Amino acid sequence: MWMRLCLILVMLNGFFFWNMPDTWAEDKLPSESTKEQEWLQLALQAQKQIAQPKSLVEAKSTVTKLAMSFSQTNFQEKKYSLGVISVLSNTILEMDEQLNQALIDPEGLAERARKLVYSFDVLVHKNQPLWRNAEPELQRYVSGIKQSNQEQRQEDLQEAVRQFQKSFDLVRPAILISKSPAILQKVDSMLAFLSKNKNFSENETIIQLLEQLIPKIFHGSDQDVMKLLKPTVQMPMPMVIIWLLSTILIVLSYFLWKKYEGTKAGTT
Incomplete structure (x- = not known):
């Protein structure tokens, strides 16, 4: 404590x-x-x-x-x-x-x-920086996402996205420190789209962009990354609303838990 x-x-x-x-x-x-x-x-x-x-x-x-x-x-x-x-x-x-x-x-x-x-x-x-060593691992997970989408296996696609997110979490702080936070927001939006969307043809565009994005994040400048993201396909508005609400709920739950933990510690 x-x-x-x-x-x-x-x-x-x-x-x-x-x-x-x-x-x-x-x-x-x-x-x-x-x-x-x-x-x-x-x-x-x-x-x-x-x-x-x-x-x-x-x-x-x-x-x-x-x-x-x-x-x-x-x-x-x-x-x-x-x-x-x-x-x-x-x-x-x-x-x-x-x-x-x-x-x-x-x-x-x-x-x-x-x-x-x-x-x-x-x-x-x-x-x-050492965090660049994570690039091959993330590229492998992108390949898994691509294959699952091509074979139209929704459950496998969601699992592949989850594995990518887990690996990406390890380099998230390093990216935030060394690059623009907007990059993380864009990647999170893309992953949220892929984990929910069931239109495999629409997913292809996002996956192709993700394939191009990973090397840019690790070796390019902020300008290189943002330039690549400009043509990003916009998520449907319902998906945006769902993603935003989920984010808000997670944040609120975290702070409520912290408040409860502090109250509990104070009574012991």
Whole structure:
């Protein structure tokens, strides 16, 4: 609980930079910053430790050190946007929560560690970030989506989209840090369309666009990506409404759960 409170304070510390862009400029975030190097080394250390079941206690300690270092940072000097601070805080919290599960899920823990490393690595290695290693995996899932759609197997298509979303979630923080948040919104809209739409011919256009989009996200500029997305087929209005309502419900449910958890903790 104390770790969550510390990271919430970190987010409040970044509140004054709400109007700053979600991507950081090269002159504002030096690639060889000592603090960022420290965070990355701790994330890599935790990833290495969880590979050994007997080192989980050490991994918890390492993640705690990372949270402490992050929470004690003067973000007024770093000039991060609130979005960047939030996404980094969340990756630490997710890792901590995964380590504190009653029954450890090795696969889930490895994914959270990978996500943590990607998120902090992009702060240090702007030009050659580790998150680019996820590109072949995402391309394979796109191929699965394409095949399921061609064979008109709706259930398999939905499962392929779900697998893509799960893999894409690992690089989501890194994309938000290094690129425009609008890119994530576009990808989410495309995936929402594919998971609900039953018109396979309409899906083909979105899938082809997704195939072209993945390399652009990993290796192109924001302008390259947005230029490619301009001709995107618009989702039918009912689908847009359903997607928006679902997003709102998820957000509200999350905050209600957080409020309940805080109330429960206060009474114990």
